[in-house]
Amino acid sequence: MGTPKATLEEVLTLASAHFKVPREKLAPDDDFFKTLGIDSLQALDLLTRLEHHFHIELPDYELQGVSDFRTLAERIQARL
Amino acid sequence: MKSFRGEALSWELLDGVVEVSLHREPCNEIGSLTLDDLEQFVGALDVLEEQAHAVIIYSELKAGFCAGADLRELYRRSQELARSDAAKGVRGYLERIHRVLNRIDASPLTTIAAVHGVTFGGGFELALVCDLIIADKMARFCFPELRLGLIPGFGGIPRLKRDLGNAVVRDLLLTGRSLNATKVQQVGLVSQVVAEGESLRAARATAAQLGKFDRRTSIAAKKFIKPIPYEDLREEIDIFCELFAQPAVEAGLRKFVESEDALPYLP
Numbered sequence: 001m002g003t004p005k006a007t008l009e010e011v012l013t014l015a016s017a018h019f020k021v022p023r024e025k026l027a028p029d030d031d032f033f034k035t036l037g038i039d040s041l042q043a044l045d046l047l048t049r050l051e052h053h054f055h056i057e058l059p060d061y062e063l064q065g066v067s068d069f070r071t072l073a074e075r076i077q078a079r080l
Numbered sequence: 081m082k083s084f085r086g087e088a089l090s091w092e093l094l095d096g097v098v099e100v101s102l103h104r105e106p107c108n109e110i111g112s113l114t115l116d117d118l119e120q121f122v123g124a125l126d127v128l129e130e131q132a133h134a135v136i137i138y139s140e141l142k143a144g145f146c147a148g149a150d151l152r153e154l155y156r157r158s159q160e161l162a163r164s165d166a167a168k169g170v171r172g173y174l175e176r177i178h179r180v181l182n183r184i185d186a187s188p189l190t191t192i193a194a195v196h197g198v199t200f201g202g203g204f205e206l207a208l209v210c211d212l213i214i215a216d217k218m219a220r221f222c223f224p225e226l227r228l229g230l231i232p233g234f235g236g237i238p239r240l241k242r243d244l245g246n247a248v249v250r251d252l253l254l255t256g257r258s259l260n261a262t263k264v265q266q267v268g269l270v271s272q273v274v275a276e277g278e279s280l281r282a283a284r285a286t287a288a289q290l291g292k293f294d295r296r297t298s299i300a301a302k303k304f305i306k307p308i309p310y311e312d313l314r315e316e317i318d319i320f321c322e323l324f325a326q327p328a329v330e331a332g333l334r335k336f337v338e339s340e341d342a343l344p345y346l347p
Contacts, residue, residue, distance in 0.1 A: 041107075041143060041198065048220050048260050059257045060222075 001080045007054075008073035014053055015046060015069070028070040050076060081124050082131075086117035091124075097287045098128050098189070100137045107143040110202045110234075111150030115173070118180045125187060133295055134287040135184075135191045137210060138280050144197025145219065146206055149234070155333040163325070170324050174317045177202075177234050185209045185239075185308050188299040190290050194283035195219045196276075200258070205234035208243070211302060214272045214286065215261035216279040221269075222258035228336065229328035233320040238312035243269060 002010070008028055016023040019036045026035055033043065044060070050072075051058055056079040066072055083092040088104035100121060102108040128135075139145045158166040184191060193207035196216035204221050207213050225232050231253070240249045248267045252259070264270045274282045290298065323329060 044198070044220055044258065045218065047258075048218055051260050052217065052262070057260075057263055059255065061255065061257055 002077075004073065004077050007077045007080070008070060010053065011050065011069055011073045011076065014049060018046070018049060026069065028073075029068050031067045032069055032072065033067055054080060056080060081127070084117075084120060084124065086113075086120060088114035089117045089121070091121055093128060093132055095288075096131070096133045096291050097284070098132050098135045100135060101140050102138070102146060103140040105141065107141060107147035107198055108139055108145065108203065109147055109150035109152075110177070110206070111153040112173075114150075115176055115180070119176070122180050122183045125183065125189075129188055132189055133291045133298070135187070135189050135210075136194055136280070136283045136287055137191070137206065138194040138283065139196065142197070144203070145193070145195035145199040146203025147198050148201025148203050148224070151228070151333055151336050155330075155337045158324075158330070158333070167321060167325055171317065171321050174233050174320060178313055178317065181206070181209045181235050182308060182310070182313065185235075185306075188295075188302070190287075190298060190302065192283045192286060194279040196279050200224060201232060201236075202234045205232055205236040205239065208236060208239040208269070211306065212272075212286065213264075213270045214274060214279050214283045215264065215270045216276055217261050217273050218276050219261040219264075219270075219279070220258050221252075221261075221264050222256065223252050224256050224258075226254065226256045228332035229326060230323050230332070231316070231320055233316065235313050235316065237316055238309040240269075241312065242307070242309055 012026050013023060015032065015036060016026055019038065021036055032038070038046070047058060047060060047063065054076055056076065058075060058079055062075050063072070066075060084090055089100055089102050091098055091100045104114060108114070157169060161169055191210040192212045192214060193210040194214050195207055196219050199207055199219050200222045201224055204223060223232050223236060231237065237249065237253065240252065244267060261270055261273045265273045272282055
């Protein structure tokens with residue numbers, strides 16, 4: 001199991017690569033909807049990619065109200 | 081008729097396989113246009129069944145297989161009518177979609193849903209009608225209806241019950257959460273998970289394999305292994321119509337319609 005810091009970094013790296021936003025433009029406390037310019041459909045796509053990457057199952061209702069990378073990474077960490 | 085081009089879907093018969101492609105923007109929402117085209121397809125099935133051995137249903141759209149019922153049309157039509165007429169209209173619509181889906185379910189052809197991306201609500205129900213579901217690894221499945229104060233109305237619950245243990249059915253239905261393709265394969269709904277963008281190719285390879293078998297044997301095997309839960313399907317329409325009259329549904333649909341987001345009921 002990775003450390004919380006490593007998990008956060010992997011989330012940022014994956015989001016950066018998939019949505020083609022330079023990694024240096026993403027910060028842990030950014031609102032990922034705004035920074036990545038995505039809607040709920042694309043957020044679902046990100047969730048599926050994160051589930052595959054970390055080999056976890058993350059119910060979407062656990063992400064209710066979550067919009068920053070740091071909290072997203074914490075939810076993932078809790079499932080590792 | 082060996083091919084058809086409708087506003088919401090098209091089909092073509094090629095080498096014994098009928099390929100049905102969904103192409104209604106933004107994500108193949110099932111409203112009156114799709115239902116009209118599906119009825120055309122079902123009307124042609126008697127003839128197609130003499131010439132084909134398999135059907136593949138897939139989406140041409142990047143967003144996914146199908147996002148479910150056209151809730152904006154449902155809301156708009158229900159607002160245009162008096163309450164009692166709206167209830168009759170919903171029942172009539174459900175009766176029509178059930179006739180279409182039951183006919184595909186009972187077809188002697190082997191049916192394959194090749195899915196990717198969003199496979200939600202009515203889209204999930206359309207896939208469940210098929211004998212095999214082949215999913216792109218990025219496909220995502222969900223019954224979000226409870227978030228709107230409803231239950232699935234296109235035969236979803238009876239067909240889930242046919243294929244799965246009740247614990248999974250309850251989880252999918254009562255939490256309304258979405259599941260990825262790997263999970264849905266683990267629970268036994270999806271037969272193959274393939275790489276991103278490969279579901280149609282895999283479905284075509286599978287359909288070609290099916291064509292090598294004796295048709296009469298395949299038909300007998302399907303009939304034996306896949307009973308159609310007609311009684312539960314009738315009951316589902318009754319429950320849906322009863323719930324549709326509740327104020328929570330109007331509120332849920334209004335919230336959906338007023339949002340510009342693609343899937344405003346998520347997460």
